[in-house]
Amino acid sequence: MSNTAFPLIHVEEINSTNSYLSALCEKQEVADFTVVLSEFQSEGRGQRGNSWESDPHRNLTFSYVLHPYFIDVHHQFLLSEIASLAVKDTLSVYTNDISIKWPNDIYWKDKKICGMLIENNLTNTCINWSVNGIGININQETFHSSAPNPVSLKQITGKEYQPRDILNRFIEQLMEYYDMLRNGENRKVDRLYRHSLFHREGFHTYKDKIGIFKAKITDIEPNGRIVLTDQSGNGKRYMFKEVEYIL
Known part of the structure; x- marks a missing residue:
């Protein structure tokens, strides 16, 4: 190189x-x-x-x-x-x-x-x-x-x-x-x-202030907010530190 x-x-x-x-x-x-x-x-x-x-x-x-x-x-x-x-x-x-x-x-x-x-x-x-x-x-x-x-x-x-x-x-x-x-x-x-995102396909486990849920990544907004859609089709938007992956 x-x-x-x-x-x-x-x-x-x-x-x-x-x-x-x-x-x-x-x-x-x-x-x-x-x-x-x-x-x-x-x-x-x-x-x-x-x-x-x-x-x-x-x-x-x-x-x-x-x-x-x-x-x-x-x-x-x-x-x-x-x-x-x-x-x-x-x-x-x-x-x-x-x-x-x-x-x-x-x-x-x-x-x-x-x-x-x-x-x-x-x-x-x-x-x-x-x-x-x-x-x-x-x-x-x-x-x-x-x-x-x-x-x-x-x-x-x-x-x-x-x-x-x-x-x-x-x-x-x-x-x-x-x-x-x-x-x-x-x-x-x-x-x-x-x-290039980790877990970019399929449903995976996350945790927010309400509890643990399964969702898939459906978008990243221009300000960096992640959009997760749960198994019921409900979209949730999170800024940094508002949601975490459960591995």
Whole structure:
């Protein structure tokens, strides 16, 4: 593969790459695709306020920044879609059965191999910048936290990988998807995202504030809301954290 050129800030240990990069954007102009790569994050964060477990030097923990001035704030979920697709495409080079678990976890079969946390800085209808922190399990062989279903690429394939090679491939894929958004190919990105979803076909088990139910995914709205249709044909719409998969 080609050596993708992008600005890289490499630090041994940091509290959070997202926090570091966001603070940098507050102080100065930071180029698109600037990456902060850390060997260890003491306060790595994920969705729902979770922490991200990662042994030093074994995985990929990084953040990157974009300045998507051409995307309306109401369509900011597109940034989550292209990041998810770029990770999926990257990992699919090394193994099969990679999918996107709504909104942006990356799964191998029914196990989580990657999580991300996107934080957008907004002004009225404009996105000033978008910082996305990503953790991909690459070479970790044992997980110690209470996370229910982690898996690494090495656990799947039995092979050791160079995390930087995977980072380069990811940024290359991300650039391609970002160009699609620049060119107004939003609907194509939407279609690719929906086609890549975990449990995209058939009825599966979910849980909301009312209880457990079976439903199928029938749509993802532009704001990222998922539409689930239960076995009685009733459609339910959920934003992030309002519904969870029962695996």
